[in-house]
Amino acid sequence: MNSKNVIVVKDLLLSYKKGVPIIRDTSFTVKSGSFVFITGPSGSGKSTLLKSFYGELKPQAGFLQIGGVSLNDIKPAKLAFLRKYLGIIFQDYKLIKEWTVKKNVMLPLLIAGYSKEVCEAQTKKLLKHVRLTGKEDYYPLELSGGEQQRVAMARALAHNPVIILADEPTGNLDEYSSRVIWSLLESANEQLGTTIVVVTHSIPTNLKVPFKHHYIEDGRVYEIA
Amino acid sequence: MRSLKNHLSLIIPLFAILFAAEFYFVIEKILKNYEVYLSRDYSIVVVSQKSLTLEELKAYEPSILKIEELDSERIIERLKKSGIELNYSELKNFMPKFYKIYLESFPDEESLRKIKGTLLEIEGISRVETFTKTHEKIFHFLSFLKNISKFFLLIIFVTSVMLVFKQIEIWNLEHSERMYIMALFGAPLWMRTAILVKLSVIDTFISTLLVYFAYLYLLNSNYLKNLLGTEEIIVTSEDIFSDSFWLFILGLTISLFNVFIVSMREPKQPV
Ligand SMILES: Nc1ncnc2c1ncn2[C@@H]1O[C@H](COP(=O)(O)OP(=O)(O)O)[C@@H](O)[C@H]1O
Ligand SMILES: [Mg+2]
Numbered sequence: 001m002n003s004k005n006v007i008v009v010k011d012l013l014l015s016y017k018k019g020v021p022i023i024r025d026t027s028f029t030v031k032s033g034s035f036v037f038i039t040g041p042s043g044s045g046k047s048t049l050l051k052s053f054y055g056e057l058k059p060q061a062g063f064l065q066i067g068g069v070s071l072n073d074i075k076p077a078k079l080a081f082l083r084k085y086l087g088i089i090f091q092d093y094k095l096i097k098e099w100t101v102k103k104n105v106m107l108p109l110l111i112a113g114y115s116k117e118v119c120e121a122q123t124k125k126l127l128k129h130v131r132l133t134g135k136e137d138y139y140p141l142e143l144s145g146g147e148q149q150r151v152a153m154a155r156a157l158a159h160n161p162v163i164i165l166a167d168e169p170t171g172n173l174d175e176y177s178s179r180v181i182w183s184l185l186e187s188a189n190e191q192l193g194t195t196i197v198v199v200t201h202s203i204p205t206n207l208k209v210p211f212k213h214h215y216i217e218d219g220r221v222y223e224i225a
Numbered sequence: 226m227r228s229l230k231n232h233l234s235l236i237i238p239l240f241a242i243l244f245a246a247e248f249y250f251v252i253e254k255i256l257k258n259y260e261v262y263l264s265r266d267y268s269i270v271v272v273s274q275k276s277l278t279l280e281e282l283k284a285y286e287p288s289i290l291k292i293e294e295l296d297s298e299r300i301i302e303r304l305k306k307s308g309i310e311l312n313y314s315e316l317k318n319f320m321p322k323f324y325k326i327y328l329e330s331f332p333d334e335e336s337l338r339k340i341k342g343t344l345l346e347i348e349g350i351s352r353v354e355t356f357t358k359t360h361e362k363i364f365h366f367l368s369f370l371k372n373i374s375k376f377f378l379l380i381i382f383v384t385s386v387m388l389v390f391k392q393i394e395i396w397n398l399e400h401s402e403r404m405y406i407m408a409l410f411g412a413p414l415w416m417r418t419a420i421l422v423k424l425s426v427i428d429t430f431i432s433t434l435l436v437y438f439a440y441l442y443l444l445n446s447n448y449l450k451n452l453l454g455t456e457e458i459i460v461t462s463e464d465i466f467s468d469s470f471w472l473f474i475l476g477l478t479i480s481l482f483n484v485f486i487v488s489m490r491e492p493k494q495p496v
Contacts, residue, residue, distance in 0.1 A: 083409060
C-alpha cells in the first residue's frame, strides 16, 4: 500500500448493461495522501465510479488499481483483504440497524481481529471525535440522520484506513453534522495522510487542506484543479 | 412474533427429519430385542423314532441352539386325561420320542421352511411341528413397519431438507443487508454467516430436544408395552438419549450444509 499512486484508472469502462456505458475512456491517478473531490450532474456516474473503487462493480474494460491491487479480475478473498484498508461512507449511512452504535463503529476493528479492550478503547475515542459520547447503546434508527452519518464516519475512521471513499457524505445533513464530518476528513488527511476521495455536489468553501477536483460529464472524468 | 414464526419454520422440518430418523432407529432396536426375546421363547417340536443328540442335529442344521426331550410319561398323562380309550401300557413301548428344539435366532418363514425340510431328512424323524404364535405376527408387523419407514423416511427427508433450505434462504434475505455491509468492510465469509450458523445451531438443538421428549413420552406411555406384550424388549430412555446425540449431528449437518450453499452466493446489495 505504499505506491505513490494509490488509485490508478486507465481507459476505464464501467456499465451496468452491455452497450450502455456510464463511465468511459477515463484515465487519471490519485496520489497517496491527496484529497480529491468528484463532482458532476446528478446521474453522471459519480457513485458508479466510487463503486468500482470498492469492488462493487467490475471494470468492463480498461485498468483499475487500488493500493497496488488490480480490481479487474479480483477474487472475493482478495477483495475482502483490500476492503480492510478502505473506509467507506455512503449517503444513506448503511449502518447495521440491529446493532448498537458502539458495535457499528467496532465493525472494522472486529474484522481486523483486535482484542476486546482495543476495540472498546478505540470506539470510545472515535465516538468522542464525532460528538456522540453517551449514545453508545442507541440503535441507528433512534438517531437523527446527522447523528447516523457521524456514526458512519466513526466507523470509516476506526481502522485507520489508507483510503476513505465517501459518497455525498453530507448530502442531506444539518449544518453541525456536516461541519463535524468535513473537519474529521480534513484531519485524517492532514494528520494521518489518509487519501480521501469524496463525491459531492458542492465543495465546502472553508476547507483548509489542498485538494484536487475531478468533474464528470458525459461519462468522462475531467481534472479541474 | 415474527422471529418465533421464523424459528418454527426451521424447527418443524428439522423435527420431522429427526423424528423420522429416530423412528427408524427405534423400530430397528425393538426388532433386534424382539428377535432375541422370541428366539428364547420359540421352539420346534420334533417326533422321532430314535434318540437324537444336539451334536447330531447341529451337523445338519447349525442354527440349532439346544434340544430338550419331552417326558413321554407326561404326554401319556395328558392323553389319559383327555379321555381317549387306548392301551396305554402297550403304547408306551412303541411310542416315539418327542423333542423341543430351540434355535439361535428367531427364524423368518423362509428359513423355517428350510429347517423343517432339513430335519425331516434326518433318519428317524417323522414329524416336525413349527408353531406360529401371535408374537410372530407382531414381529412381521414390525418388519413391515421398518420397511415402510425406510420409504417414508426418504420422502420426509427430501421435503424437509427443501423446507430447511427455503427457511435459511429467507434468513439470508432478512440478514442480507447486514451481511452486505459487513462484506463492504472486508468481513470474511464465516463472520458474515455467523448469524445464520447461530440460528441453525439453536434451532437444531431445540428440534433434537423436542424429538427426545416426544420419544420419551411414547416409551413411557403404555401403548407400546401393551402392543408388544412385554417390557423387556422396548428401547430404554438411555438409548433415546444416546441417539439424540446423533440426531443433533444429523440435523446440524443438514442445516449447516444449507447455510453453506445459501451463503456461497456473492453478497449482493439488498433491494
Ligand atoms: N444498479 C444499477 N443498475 C443499472 N443502472 C444503474 C445502477 N445504478 C446506477 N445506474 C445508472 O447509472 C447512471 C449513473 O448513476 P450514479 O452513478 O448513481 O449517478 P450519480 O452521479 O448521481 O451518483 C444513472 O443513469 C443510473 O440510472
Ligand atoms: Mg450518487
